[in-house]
Amino acid sequence: MLKIFRLTRCFPMDMIKEGYSRFKLCAKDAGLGKRETLSYLFESFVSTVGKDTLDYRMRVFNFKLEADKK
Numbered sequence: 001m002l003k004i005f006r007l008t009r010c011f012p013m014d015m016i017k018e019g020y021s022r023f024k025l026c027a028k029d030a031g032l033g034k035r036e037t038l039s040y041l042f043e044s045f046v047s048t049v050g051k052d053t054l055d056y057r058m059r060v061f062n063f064k065l066e067a068d069k070k
Helices: 017-030 034-043 051-069
Strands: none
Touching: 017 034
């Protein structure tokens, strides 16, 4: 079924340079725009990101961010 993209929510978001570059590359490789790519990632979050490793990887990422602040 064709999905129609409507702006339903808008939120400010900070990303580190490496993450944003990877996000843009992912969108380009898939032939999608940034809005469509972000929508897909959130709609398919559990199947896209392994639930078992997500918590661990987010804790490691947070630890690195905190270490960089010091």
